[in-house]
Every structure is written in C-alpha cells, then in structure tokens.
Amino acid sequence: MHGIILRALDQFRLKSCIDFKQRDAEEYYLSIQKLNGCFSSIGRVNPNGQVLSIGEGCEYVHTVEHEMLHALGFYHEQSRYDRDDYVTIVTDNILKGKEHNFNKVASDTSTTHGTPYDYMSVMHYSNDAFTNGNGSTIITIDPTFQNVIGQKLEMSYYDVQELNLLYKCNSTIAFNMYCGFSNGTLCEMNRCSQGNISWELVTQVISGPSSDHTTLPSGGKNYNGEVGYFMHVNTATGQEGDTAQLETQRMTLKRDCHIQCLQFYYYHSGDESDVLNIWIREFENEQDSTGTRRLMGQITGLHAKGIILRALDQFRLKSCIDFKPRDAEEFYISIKKLDGCYSYVGRTIANGQVLSIGAGCEHVHMVEHEILHALGFFHEQSRYDRDDYVTIVWNNILEGTDHNFGMVGSDVSTTHRTPYDYWSVMHSSKYAFTNGNGPTIITKDPKFQNVIGQSLEMSYYDVLELNRLYNCDSTIAFNMYCGFSTGTMCRMDRCSQGDIRWELVTQVITGPFSDHTTQPGESKDYIGYFMHVNTATGQEGETAQLETQRMTPKRDFHIQCLQFYYYHSGDESDVLNIWIREFENEQDSTGTRRLMGQITGSQTSHWRLHHVSLKASKSFQVVFEAQKGAGLASGGFSVDDINLYETECPHLPLQIDDFERVLKTSFYGSRRYSSRQYSSEGYAYRFAVIFYKRYAGVFMQLLSGDYDDQLEWPCLGRQMTFQMLDQTPNIQQQMSKQRSFTTSVNDPSAWWSNPRETGTQLFVDENNQAVYGGPLIGFRYFVYLEETQDREFLKGESAVFALNFQGGMQQGA
Numbered sequence: 001m002h003g004i005i006l007r008a009l010d011q012f013r014l015k016s017c018i019d020f021k022q023r024d025a026e027e028y029y030l031s032i033q034k035l036n037g038c039f040s041s042i043g044r045v046n047p048n049g050q051v052l053s054i055g056e057g058c059e060y061v062h063t064v065e066h067e068m069l070h071a072l073g074f075y076h077e078q079s080r081y082d083r084d085d086y087v088t089i090v091t092d093n094i095l096k097g098k099e100h101n102f103n104k105v106a107s108d109t110s111t112t113h114g115t116p117y118d119y120m121s122v123m124h125y126s127n128d129a130f131t132n133g134n135g136s137t138i139i140t141i142d143p144t145f146q147n148v149i150g151q152k153l154e155m156s157y158y159d160v161q162e163l164n165l166l167y168k169c170n171s172t173i174a175f176n177m178y179c180g181f182s183n184g185t186l187c188e189m190n191r192c193s194q195g196n197i198s199w200e201l202v203t204q205v206i207s208g209p210s211s212d213h214t215t216l217p218s219g220g221k222n223y224n225g226e227v228g229y230f231m232h233v234n235t236a237t238g239q240e241g242d243t244a245q246l247e248t249q250r251m252t253l254k255r256d257c258h259i260q261c262l263q264f265y266y267y268h269s270g271d272e273s274d275v276l277n278i279w280i281r282e283f284e285n286e287q288d289s290t291g292t293r294r295l296m297g298q299i300t301g302l303h304a305k306g307i308i309l310r311a312l313d314q315f316r317l318k319s320c321i322d323f324k325p326r327d328a329e330e331f332y333i334s335i336k337k338l339d340g341c342y343s344y345v346g347r348t349i350a351n352g353q354v355l356s357i358g359a360g361c362e363h364v365h366m367v368e369h370e371i372l373h374a375l376g377f378f379h380e381q382s383r384y385d386r387d388d389y390v391t392i393v394w395n396n397i398l399e400g401t402d403h404n405f406g407m408v409g410s411d412v413s414t415t416h417r418t419p420y421d422y423w424s425v426m427h428s429s430k431y432a433f434t435n436g437n438g439p440t441i442i443t444k445d446p447k448f449q450n451v452i453g454q455s456l457e458m459s460y461y462d463v464l465e466l467n468r469l470y471n472c473d474s475t476i477a478f479n480m481y482c483g484f485s486t487g488t489m490c491r492m493d494r495c496s497q498g499d500i501r502w503e504l505v506t507q508v509i510t511g512p513f514s515d516h517t518t519q520p521g522e523s524k525d526y527i528g529y530f531m532h533v534n535t536a537t538g539q540e541g542e543t544a545q546l547e548t549q550r551m552t553p554k555r556d557f558h559i560q561c562l563q564f565y566y567y568h569s570g571d572e573s574d575v576l577n578i579w580i581r582e583f584e585n586e587q588d589s590t591g592t593r594r595l596m597g598q599i600t601g602s603q604t605s606h607w608r609l610h611h612v613s614l615k616a617s618k619s620f621q622v623v624f625e626a627q628k629g630a631g632l633a634s635g636g637f638s639v640d641d642i643n644l645y646e647t648e649c650p651h652l653p654l655q656i657d658d659f660e661r662v663l664k665t666s667f668y669g670s671r672r673y674s675s676r677q678y679s680s681e682g683y684a685y686r687f688a689v690i691f692y693k694r695y696a697g698v699f700m701q702l703l704s705g706d707y708d709d710q711l712e713w714p715c716l717g718r719q720m721t722f723q724m725l726d727q728t729p730n731i732q733q734q735m736s737k738q739r740s741f742t743t744s745v746n747d748p749s750a751w752w753s754n755p756r757e758t759g760t761q762l763f764v765d766e767n768n769q770a771v772y773g774g775p776l777i778g779f780r781y782f783v784y785l786e787e788t789q790d791r792e793f794l795k796g797e798s799a800v801f802a803l804n805f806q807g808g809m810q811q812g813a
Contacts, residue, residue, distance in 0.1 A: 038067055040071045062154055074123055080112060086117040088139045118156055118159065120156040197238040200233070209267040259558075262278065266299060279293045311367035312371075319463050322476040332353070333355050343374045355370050363455065364457060372426055377465075383407070404433055424459050425456075456737055500626065536632075541627065545623050548622045553646065561611060564642040567607050572601050605657070606798050655801075684703040685700055687801070714752040714754075722740070722801065751775055
C-alpha cells in the first residue's frame with residue numbers, strides 16, 4: 001500500500017502544481033490510515049491529523065488520487081450543480097441509505113472553474129455505484145460515455161486543470177517536456193552530424209515506420225487523415241562510424257530527488273550493428289556552453305546488449321575493474337556480433353580491438369570469459385603448472401585446434417600466486433574441441449571432471465587473480481557483507497525503545513536452530529552467529545534498531561540492493577521495518593529516514609531470502625527495526641548474511657523449501673508459481689518452476705493487469721533472465737546459474753500479445769477480477785538435480801530462483 005500511495009503522490013507532482021511533504025510540526029496535515037474503506041473529508045477541515053483512509057481493497061493509484069482530491073477540496077463530478085445536463089440519476093435504483101452520495105452541490109459551495117463536465121474524471125462514480133441491484137444508478141445523456149464513467153486509470157486532463165485553477169498555479173512540481181513533432185516542428189531541438197547521415201523530419205519511411213506514432217489509431221480514436229511527423233536518420237547511407245545528433249533544449253531540475261525519466265518511442269529498421277546512443281550533457285552554470293556528456297542508454301541488438309551489461313556489472317561488483325564508453329582513447333574494445341566468441345589476449349590493437357560475442361555466445365559467463373582474455377588472461381588449462389592438475393588427451397583433439405591446449409610459459413603469464421582453479425570461468429570443459437573419441441581434458445582429481453568448463457560466473461580465484469594483475473583490491477561498486485561470524489557485529493550499532501533488543505545468538509528455542517551461514521551439515525566444527533530480537537517480552541509498539549555503518553554510493557545511477565536472510569518465529573502482528581537514513585554531509589549526525597520495506601505476517605520454518613531496493617543518492621545507513629505487535633509471541637525476528645551492493649535487486653525471487661524432496665516426490669510436470677508481479681513499465685507477469693523428477697524448468701507468463709490499456713502490445717524487446725541463486729553467504733563469491741531470452745517479433749504473436757485478448761482465464765484476483773494468462777515461456781531443462789549439489793544452490797534444503805523482467809531502454813541505464 002505504501003508504494004501505491006507514493007506512486008499516486010508522484011502523479012500529482014508530475015501533472016499538477018501540488019506537492020506533498022512529510023509532516024514536521026504543522027497543525028493541519030493529512031493522516032493516511034488503513035481503516036475500513038476508502039474515505040476523506042472534503043477540503044481542510046480538522047487540525048491535528050485529518051484522517052484519510054486507504055483501506056482493504058482501496059490500494060489503487062486511481063483510488064488514492066480520488067481521496068486525495070477530496071482532501072484538496074473536490075466533490076464528486078456527478079455532484080456538480082450542472083450535472084443534470086450530462087447525467088440522469090436513477091433514484092429508484094440507489095441502495096437505501098446511500099442517497100446522499102448523489103446530492104448536488106450548489107454553485108456557491110463549489111465551482112467548476114470553467115472546466116467542462118468530465119465523464120473521464122477520476123472523481124466520477126461508475127454507472128452502477130451504490131446500486132440496489134435493480135440496474136444503473138447513473139445514466140449518461142451521451143450514451144458513448146456510459147461505460148466510461150467511474151474509470152480506474154488516473155486523474156483526467158480536466159481533473160488536473162481544475163486542480164491548478166483551484167490553487168491558482170499552472171506549473172508542475174516536477175519538470176516535464178513533451179515533443180510529438182506535430183505540424184513539422186522540432187520543439188526547439190538542434191541537429192548536427194559527423195559524416196553523411198543526419199536526422200530528418202519525415203512523415204513515413206519505406207522500410208518502416210509507415211506513419212508517426214502520435215497519430216496511430218488507438219482505443220477507437222482516429223486522427224481522420226491527419227499527417228503526423230517524426231524524426232528519422234537513414235543509416236543506409238554514410239560510412240561506418242558516421243554519427244548524427246538530435247539535441248533537446250537545456251532544462252533545469254526542480255526536485256531534490258535527482259531522478260528523471262526519459263520516455264520515447266522508437267522504430268529500428270536499420271542494420272543490427274547500428275546503434276542509437278542516449279547521452280545527457282550536464283552544464284556547470286549558465287556560462288558553460290560545452291558541458292560534460294554521460295552515456296545513459298543504448299539501443300542495438302537488445303538481447304546481447306543486456307547480457308553484456310550484466311557481465312560488466314559483475315566486474316564492478318566483484319573486482320576493481322570498470323568499463324566506460326569510449327571517448328577519444330586510442331586503445332579500446334570494440335564489441336561486435338561476428339562469427340563465434342573470441343578476443344585477443346591483453347591490449348594488442350589500437351583503434352578498436354575486436355571482441356566478438358556472436359550467435360550462441362550471449363551468456364554472462366561467455367562474455368566474462370572473453371573480457372578476461374582482453375584483460376590479459378589465458379585459459380586456465382594453459383598455465384605452466386597445468387600438468388600437475390589435468391591431463392590433455394591429444395589423440396582426442398579435433399585436427400587443427402591443438403593450439404587451444406598449448407602451455408604458456410611462466411615468462412609470459414604468471415598465476416599471481418593463485419592455486420589451479422577447476423572452477424575458473426577460463427577453464428575449458430572436458431569435451432572442448434573433441435573429435436568425438438572422448439574427453440580432451442581429464443582432471444587428476446576426478447571429482448572436478450564435471451566441474452571444469454562451468455557455465456556460471458567468474459570464480460573467487462578469477463577475481464583474486466584479476467585484482468592482483470591490476471594491483472588493486474577495492475571494488476568499483478561499494479558492497480558490504482556481514483555474516484556475524486565469530487560473534488562480531490560488523491561495526492553495527494544497536495538501540496531500543498522499550499524492553500526488546502537485538503542480541504547476537506547461536507540459536508533460538510523456537511527457531512532458527514542455527515545461523516544461515518553455517519547451515520547444519522555444512523560446517524560441523526563451526527558455530528555460527530546471527531542477530532535475533534525476542535518479541536515474547538516487552539509491550540506492544542516497543543522497537544529495537546540494528547543500524548549499519550554509514551556508507552557512500554560510488555556509482556552515479558543511485559541504485560542499491562539490500563539482501564539478507566530472515567527467520568520469523570514471533571507473532572504475525574510483529575513487524576520488521578527496513579529503513580534507510582540519509583545524511584546531508586559529514587556533520588549531519590541525525591539524517592532523514594525513509595521506510596523502504598516491511599516484513600510481517602505468518603511465521604517461517606526456514607531461513608528466507610529477502611531483497612529491498614534502495615535509491616540512496618548520498619551517504620546513508622540501513623536500519624533494521626523490529627516492532628512488537630499486539631499478539632502473544634514465543635519467538636521473534638532473526639537476520640543473517642546481510643549483503644548490500646550497488647546493482648539492481650532480482651525483480652521476482654521464488655524460494656522453494658525442501659527442494660530436493662519436492663523435485664523427487666511431486667507429480668511429473670507439477671508447478672510452483674510466484675504471485676503476480678508488475679514490471680517497472682506496468683506489465684503483469686508471474687514466474688513458474690516446473691518439476692520433472694530429475695530436473696526442473698523455469699518459465700515466465702504474461703498476465704492481465706491493471707495497466708494493460710496503457711501498455712504497448714505486443715510486448716517486444718524485453719529481456720527475461722532466469723537465475724538459480726548460489727547462496728554462498730558473501731555475494732562477491734557467488735556463482736549463480738542463469739539463462740536469458742529477449743521477446744522478439746520473430747516469436748509467435750500469441751506469446752507476447754495482450755493476455756486479456758489472446759490468453760485464457762487462470763484465476764480470480766483479490767478484487768474478484770478475472771486474470772488471464774498467455775503461454776508459459778522459458779527453459780525446460782534449466783537445472784538437473786546433480787547440478788544442485790555444486791556450490792550452495794541448496795542451503796538449509798532451500799533453493800532460490802529469480803526472474804528479472806528488463807525493459808529495452810533500462811538495459812542501458
């Protein structure tokens with residue numbers, strides 16, 4: 001509910017001149033509560049906390065907007081004094097006792113501010129509002145609007161116009177710019193070129209698009225032959241490397257949050273190697289005419305691009321190596337989609353050293369492999385000491401590929417004092433370049449025979465050797481890990497308001513019986529610690545805080561992920577709040593708190609993985625706050641293995657406890673579904689794991705949702721990444737299994753079309769609305785049971801899968 005309210009408030013900032021802030025000491029303020037139903041007083045009425053209720057079933061953006069508009073002074077649209085010219089109220093059909101909801105408001109009480117009657121208003125009742133079952137209570141005089149009134153979208157154009165007129169203002173709180181190139185205008189944009197290609201204002205392109213986006217027919221709306229314009233650059237002419245720029249006017253930020261969104265529609269009818277780069281140029285002051293450019297996004301072959309970006313993020317997360325777009329450097333890597341996967345070893349060629357990620361190479365581990373070559377790594381089995389660890393079977397090697405197994409002398413490459421690494425992403429598999437007569441590599445230690453050539457990620461020793469090669473040891477992205485090993489608290493602080501407090505323990509009678517780091521059977525000689533707060537004592541409302549040290553973001557995009565395991569053995573009314581406290585500067589000792597997540601509800605029987613997305617832009621700390629509820633508890637909340645790092649959180653995790661037993665004993669083809677989730681763009685989907693006795697498949701399914709009418713269909717150019725998470729406690733040492741695909745125009749149309757139109761009904765949601773779904777799409781042979789014994793894919797008998805639903809533009813963010 002908290003997120004829905006925040007999204008609604010953002011709509012006011014985006015579309016109107018109204019803003020909201022947290023109450024400080026003001027006498028008049030809104031107290032938003034979860035009471036029985038959705039209601040609000042009209043206008044400013046009560047001091048000391050005027051109640052606005054967003055109760056059960058009211059958790060929708062349009063409902064929150066409706067109640068907020070009441071508080072801002074709006075009556076219902078059908079209460080306007082001129083309403084009888086537009087609707088008829090059928091009083092005989094109104095539920096007894098609800099007649100007052102249809103009263104008219106006199107013009108001396110409320111004014112329309114000169115706006116027309118608005119059937120699309122978010123303040124308008126639906127045609128069957130408060131019906132007694134005998135039919136409609138409101139009939140529109142214009143019948144085309146009968147099914148429009150009571151819309152569940154957002155504030156209408158006239159809602160916003162009337163709000164701005166009421167408050168005598170007309171500029172939005174958040175800045176915004178729109179350009180549809182209507183009437184052939186460029187919206188004060190500038191064009192420039194380096195070469196023989198340029199941006200042109202056109203009405204159609206022979207190879208597509210055949211019309212602009214603005215005047216495309218939609219929702220029954222047709223622009224009656226109106227000709228629309230759009231910008232197009234023709235890459236059929238010119239030379240490789242020619243560029244053309246289209247630059248907006250300069251804009252100045254209005255808000256302190258320093259988050260903006262660029263949204264546009266694009267059509268790509270050029271070659272797969274063509275690139276559309278999205279830059280921002282920032283200026284120090286009015287006199288600065290040059291500015292500093294930063295690459296914020298890129299559109300090209302979307303599938304490979306998303307994989308490459310994720311691989312680069314692994315280098316930032318785990319090592320001291322970073323990558324940036326080339327500016328004017330003589331030596332740089334030119335990543336291309338050529339025939340196969342290959343790279344030179346080390347810095348070799350000026351003016352664009354080619355690294356190929358060809359068809360079939362679009363996997364994170366393969367990209368890491370080729371980039372490590374470019375950074376100076378040879379294959380692991382080429383080490384000068386390799387004969388102590390593997391045997392090369394020369395008779396089984398395909399003719400002409402022997403050079404892949406040559407040893408590299410110690411005068412050419414050093415191991416940097418790292419042990420031979422069977423787990424290295426640089427190690428070839430046992431059947432690499434085989435002629436069909438058997439393995440080409442046999443490990444001296446047979447238990448690693450099926451490990452070499454792993455398709456996960458860089459290993460711990462890959463990263464260690466890389467950092468030593470480049471004489472650095474700190475990561476590009478900040479990260480923090482705390483497993484409370486040996487009873488240390490990782491410089492965390494504790495404080496309490498009441499009689500409950502966080503304690504460092506090794507077990508809890510009501511569970512958990514051991515820490516998460518050293519689950520039973522993993523380290524019999526080692527006792528692990530975790531943090532626990534006992535809610536069996538104390539009074540309702542008492543709180544205990546566990547605060548991390550202060551941290552400062554290293555990267556510019558201000559996205560962090562908090563990952564931890566928790567165990568809930570308390571009462572279902574107990575709450576674990578996750579806050580961040582941000583500090584303005586080094587002298588600021590108080591900071592400002594923001595609630596980022598909350599855990600409550602039923603007890604758990606296993607340690608459970610939890611993620612919280614953070615968006616800290618300045619120095620901050622994380623606060624775990626346990627709050628005792630009203631019920632009687634026998635346990636409390638426990639946390640362990642806390643990781644905080646600067647990349648995106650998994651979008652949709654799915655934990656399956658007792659995984660091996662479930663896989664073996666479930667009926668062949670049995671399924672475990674996640675709940676319905678929404679992507680950042682508004683697409684509804686869910687995640688499924690299907691059990692096939694010896695192996696498990698992972699699938700995603702588009703579902704119908706609240707925003708379907710506002711989305712682009714079919715849903716193309718979105719990348720889906722499935723993972724089975726390695727639960728090694730420290731995320732820097734994890735090697736997860738992952739596979740991806742990108743929704744494509746080449747797929748059957750039913751796969752990515754609107755499920756409400758082409759899918760089948762699956763279930764009814766909490767609002768008694770039918771939910772439709774498309775087909776299940778994914779990877780049937782994702783993981784075999786024997787693979788789960790590697791690494792820590794199963795920890796405490798639990799497996800954790802994850803699905804990331806990535807929009808095309810977000811891949812470049």
